[in-house]
Amino acid sequence: MRIAVAMLAGIMLALVTSFGIVRVVTTSQRDPVVKPLYNYGTR
Amino acid sequence: MARGSAVLSPETELGGRPLRRRHAAVAAGTGLVLGLLALGPALAPGFVLAYDMVFVPHPVFDRETFGLTGMLPRHVPSDAVVTALSQVLPADLVQKAILLAIFVIACVSASALVPSERLTARLAGGVVYAWNPFVAERLLLGQWALLLGYAALPWVVRAAARGDPRRLILSLVPAAIGGFAAMAVSGLVVLAIGLRREPPRLLLPLAGLLVMSLPWFVPSMELFSGVPADPAGVTAFAARADTPFGTLGSLLLLGGGWNAETVPPGYGAVVTAVPWLCVVLLALAAYAGRGTGTRGLGTAALVGLFLAALGAVAPGLLRGAIGLWPGFAVLRDGQQYLAPSALAVAVGTGLAVDRLGRWRPELAALALLVPVALLPGLAWGAGGRLAAVRYPADWARARAVVRADPGDVLVLPWEAYRSYPWNHGRRVLDPLPRFLPGRVILNDAVRVGTTGRRDLRMAAEDPRARALGPLIRSGAPLTGALRARGVRYVAVDAPESLGVPAERLAGTERVAAGPDLVLYRIPAVVPSREKRVPQWPVEIAWFITFAVVVWSTRLPVGSLFARSSPKEP
Known part of the structure; x- marks a missing residue:
């Protein structure tokens, strides 16, 4: 039970941390998927 | 141990x-x-x-x-x-x-x-x-x-x-x-x-x-x-x-x-x-x-x-x-x-x-x-x-038209992938072939961008896309040629290309139009004779x-x- 609780708490912590990191990353870069319009992707 | x-x-x-x-x-x-x-x-x-x-x-x-x-x-x-x-x-x-x-x-x-x-x-x-x-x-x-x-x-x-x-x-x-x-x-x-x-x-x-x-x-x-x-x-x-x-x-x-x-x-x-x-x-x-x-x-x-x-x-x-x-x-x-x-x-x-x-x-x-x-x-x-995003209403209108009067659809621009504004510019394989009923012809030749060099373009695999590619890229009028090849509709689904030169689609009827998709109907179409895969082996499989x-x-x-x-x- 303790492991399960610790795991849940850890995952929630990771969730919050990840969300914060991603917000920082995404607000500090431009979306690379704007141009060109018709490519499958870019190497 | x-x-x-x-x-x-x-x-x-x-x-x-x-x-x-x-x-x-x-x-x-x-x-x-x-x-x-x-x-x-x-x-x-x-x-x-x-x-x-x-x-x-x-x-x-x-x-x-x-x-x-x-x-x-x-x-x-x-x-x-x-x-x-x-x-x-x-x-x-x-x-x-x-x-x-x-x-x-x-x-x-x-x-x-x-x-x-x-x-x-x-x-x-x-x-x-x-x-x-x-x-x-x-x-x-x-x-x-x-x-x-x-x-x-x-x-x-x-x-x-x-x-x-x-x-x-x-x-x-x-x-x-x-x-x-x-x-x-x-x-x-x-x-x-x-x-x-x-x-x-x-x-x-x-x-x-x-x-x-x-x-x-x-x-x-x-x-x-x-x-x-x-x-x-x-x-x-x-x-x-x-x-x-x-x-x-x-x-x-x-x-x-x-x-x-x-x-x-x-x-x-x-x-x-x-x-x-x-x-x-x-x-x-x-x-x-x-x-x-x-x-x-x-x-x-x-x-x-x-x-x-x-x-x-x-x-x-x-x-x-x-x-x-x-x-x-x-x-x-x-x-x-x-x-x-x-x-x-x-x-x-x-x-x-x-x-x-x-x-x-x-x-x-x-x-x-x-x-x-x-x-x-x-x-x-x-x-x-x-x-998650929702499909534009224009798409649903086009689907209703094609469903009421079925026929083969050609999709323009002549590319496989799109970066729709309503999808916030995210790339996606054009969904029209799945969205519209019947046969939808899309240029399935994918293009991959490279840094500092020309894009890499693969050959199309769809036989009808291969056949129609030179015509579409030529800039010549499309209506007559598409009619002869069994294409009933032309769907244009990229806003920057909605203004296809009128002379290329002269004689077509604009049956659905909106900021996200325009659908043209070609009258008096000759039915296509597309080579199809036999159905019964697939049913057995x-x-x-x-x-x-x-x-x-x-x-x-x-x-x-x-x-x-x-x-x-």
Whole structure:
């Protein structure tokens, strides 16, 4: 039970941390998927 | 005596006991949490449209669903399964359920393969398998069908090791739903394990793979010789470095996908890449002294790594092979064959955490967070790259028109992928062929951008796209030529191109128009005489596969959760 609780708490912590990191990353870069319009992707 | 064992040998597998329900439930819950964390905004109402991931509202069965239109059946039978499920649930819910199921199945199946009594060790394997660069890059590339097979790969490993044909068929169901790519990866694992058995057993595994591949294999046999396999794809889809460790190092770390746009935000920085390298090396080192039980999976992982690197280290060899036989084109996007390597790393991580748990249990629990901490860019729909959107109303109006007066549709601009404003500029394979009823002709020649050089363009595969391409690119009037070739409608679905020169479509009727799509109707169309794949062999193929799956379900599904023996053989 303790492991399960610790795991849940850890995952929630990771969730919050990840969300914060991603917000920082995404607000500090431009979306690379704007141009060109018709490519499958870019190497 | 060490806990855990070389569990993948058939001998120890036969001694396996059912995975504790509590362990399975915790693994499923963990997978669900990871799925919720990874998908985030993608779980809002609407459809997630990203690269190859195309779901549409109210899909219907048509000839394309079963690969009967003369194109390579890349979406068979995955589209058919989605269409069937969408008859009972809204299609956007079906999409979200499938995406979440990938994480749940991956976590449960991989944790069941970790030879340990410790829950933390099992979960560590499950978390690494569900949350790693391979999953992230393939998910962002929209390859949910491949990931469905990937998720169930640990079940396939167990079934192949045990040599039980029913269990093998049942474990292959997710890969079979995924279709060609998922079955190719599963086939690699099944054959590697069959070869490494004593004595080697290949006949039954091959038969199982063939039966589960019939829905796409039969229609592709009908037209394979006439479809070009463009060697240019070798350069376009070769693995590339997305970490400081070069292409091979990136592949070892389970990344290295060809598309720079699908690298999760922040991945590849030294601060996360070096610890992740340490995790992978520790996981591989954990196999030391485990005996021979894992050699089948190890062989599959090594062969997969070789195939993944082939396009990057020996492109000439691969081009030559494709020139000899177009079937070798399946190796162009080699990074997908890293799936067994990801499983080997996941199980190895479980083994390492098992040892750590004997020493410091609290550290073992913290180890569960490592994959998420080192790859935070996958979280929240990879920083919003995966998000749900609704199709524009213009699309629904066009569908109503075509449904009321059916006919073949040509899609312009003459490109395969789009970056619609209503999808916030995210790339996606044009959804019109699935959205509109009947035959929709799209230029399926994909284009890949490169830095500092011209775009790489692959040849079209659709015979009608190949036939119409020169006309459309010529700039000449279209109406008469399209009428003669059986095209009833022209749909223009990119706002920057809605103003097609009027003279090119002179004589057409504008039957639906809006800011997101314009539909033109061509009067007095001559019916097309398209070469079609015969239907009856495909019907027989589906019947055989379905019958064999029903036969396999005489085995309780719960037996898939049988865990590996924790004892040494």
